Amino acid sequence: MRAFADLLERLAFTPSRNAKLQLLQHYLERTPDPDRGYAFAALTGDLKLRTVTPGLLRGLVEERFDPELFRLSYDFVGDLAETIALIWDGEAQGELSVSAAVHLLETTGKAGLPAAIAGVLDRLGPSERLAFLKLATGNLRIGLSARLARTALAQMGGPELHEIEELWHGLTPPFTELFAWIGGGARPESAALAPFRPVMLSTPTDLDELRALDPADHVAEWKWDGIRVQAVSDGGVRRLYSRTGEDISGAFPDVIAAMNYDGALDGELVVRREGAVASFNDLQQRLNRKTVSKPMLSSHPAGLRVYDALIWQGADLRGLPLMERRAVLESADFGSEMIDLSPLLTFATWDDLAALRADPPDPVIEGVMIKRRDSVYVGGRPRGPWFKWKRDPRVVDAVLMYAQRGHGKRSGFYSDFTFGLWDGEALVPVGKAYFGFTDEELRELDRFVRNNTVERFGPVRAVAPKLVVEVAFEGVNRSTRHKSGVAMRFPRISLIRWDKPVAEADRLETLEAMIDDPNVFGSDAARAGTRHGRKKRREEGAG
């Protein structure tokens, strides 16, 4: 637990991705099985333990500490587990292994859990107490994605990341076979059906860059504003993965039911009504949920718009050129009207494509994708074969940084938000927004703020940089009054991107680049119409 506690401590404060990778890699190299496997599972969220609730922890505290002193301490520290870890009286007595801690949490009955946890706390040092409580509450908060954690495995000199990712969903903690494989042993045989395969990503482009390429070598298709998924149906096992390999099947039983085919498809997850693709806002109602209600399934039915096929009826198509994969898809039966193929666009020159992009037939289109006809399907983001050319920006994806309690009807709610953009490895606040969301979304945001507070300054809370919000605005000016040097006009939160990794929020440069761009001002009538409609709905909701 000592080494695990040190690791968590370092990871929690280390901003750099590479440094995080190094710390984790070294921990895994120096820690024996099965401890490293359980620790790894804790980091990737694959350790399913009996959840120790805040209520249980408070109960432990009430038995031992003066409530007034605890209250003052908790106010100062701001995090329950951390306060308990710090305030608890105990000296380190010997070493408690991570696996022993996991075993204890797995095998202790609910009634015995408080005493068992107190017993463990009594014999740990302070940083280990915190690590143990984080393990027990399942909330490590160290800003390390499962994918980044798996990247550390790939750095250990054994199998490549994509090989590990393909196998990942067939593995269970403490991953002894996986570590044996990494150490030079045999590849685990227990590969499950319907594995995730690394997704191929595109790089951004623009007209100037495109002019250097031959349009005849490329095809283009709409970029749909949903979330990119991999839908795998394999020998009766069906799984829906996000593009980082998280299994999101549970939230989309309708999509799972529609996957009446045998293969692994790459596509966009969208809400569909009568064939048409609904807005991202509609899809958003379905995201970030563990389960989904029947009314939601019928009001917001989800489906797929297919871009590509990795596997089809037992054949691995990834080594084939795009157009050959496409031919397979064009003659394929997906087994449901909720799944269809994303059509190709007809264009002869890049200017043709620019015209299409400027006036898309559907507001849910967020630009065009351009792909080389001969491109093979490779995981990762190779530069060259695939490009995305998004519609003209007038929104930014910002990271929620601070929240302030509102007044009047919003008393007690964290309703005024300060958001920021990346500048180097740091976030810079660029503006504030306090409307644009429904009452229900406000409650969700408030909950998020309370659960992710890292510091309080009177009525203001600083929140952990974990949530991306799409901010819509009318324009952006230079400003000497703002630290970021820019001021947005009329900013409002247009979408809450529960799905979007914080690292992918926009950079300050993106906003700065919009300063002189006339296209910022509502050049896209269709999209503007959607926004207007959305805003109107929200105002009704907020009323």
Place this chain on the structure above:
Amino acid sequence: MRADDFLHPTPAGLYCPQGDFFIDPVRPVPRALITHGHGDHARAGHGAVLATRQTLEIMAIRYGEGFAGTTQAAEGPVTIGGVGVSFHPAGHVLGSAQIRLAPEGGPVIVVSGDYCRTPNPVCAPWEPVPCDVFVTEATFGLPVFKHPDPAAETRRLLASMAEFPDRAHLVGAYALGKAQRVIALVRQAGHDGPIHLHGAVQRLTDYHVEQGIALGDLRPATVPKEIEGQLVIAPPSAFASPWVQRFRDPVISFASGWMAVRARARQRGVELPLVISDHVDWPQLTQTLTELRPDEVWVTHGAEEGLVRWCELNQLRARPLRLVGYEEDEE
């Protein structure tokens, strides 16, 4: 007469009417007794200053020789206007002292200043001084503050230097006391390579060396080629200044008792928080009060509420003085 009649808070600081002097005044006064050299306790511009020789020398380094009208080094007990005054080691920084007041016909009052009971290689250890009224700080006056063994924290620093040998490790440490203590701790932990100093910690570090404290190979942190991958000691304020730009990919560290709380470390943008404090932590605070068992505890600054609550629970008469002007961040 009540203890308040012999010592009470005023806007300028704690005032003793019988001796007509202030202790650690925050604005210029005719006569000041000063516990230690930190800027919020030791200010320039007083008429006469009584402090330990080292505190006077530190003040001269910080403010120049003419920092006060006259100075007197505290060497043995003196009487000022019928008040017996003596200085006793506080274990906080070099020269730091508790001030014992024994007014004629009044209670014995000990003003602790800032103090620390963890052994510190760069200053004399704290001594218990029996008293009727104990005037204490409460910088870390909450039970969450239990400072770990500074040697263990130092090992974490050295482990990080081994983990990231190409990255300079910049340890933020206040120029008086903490900087030299970190250096001494690093030496005790066996690191004997050069340690580079930010200009703002240079003079006070030199002074420690002059006082006979061995700190090893110290160099200015000026030559870019020489500081990559090295250990550098700097005042925490330097991290917000362009000075940091000379380092390619530094590990920013901060040695402070506040680093025990994650939100504080994050607020500072610290990558390697080191919990090394020159103040008493909660166990030391409460142990001190238990041992001294004064009739009254006065709490000058810090988390007064927590300590006063503890006194209440332990049948000790206590009250907060709510003195203003002392910075909790001078740590």
